[in-house]
Amino acid sequence: MRLADALIAATAIEHGMPLLTGNLKHFLPVAELTVEAFVR
DSSP, rough: OHHHHHHHHHHHHHOOOEEEOOOOGGGGTOOTOOOOOOOO
8 A cells, every 4th residue: 555545544544434436456455444436
């Protein structure tokens, strides 16, 4: 995971919010994070 993705994930976790992303593979390894797929 790159630094920018880690900061985005940490911010979502800290605020108790899900993360909406078009690139699930970057964030799925973070167990504490709720990830939702963005689909157009």
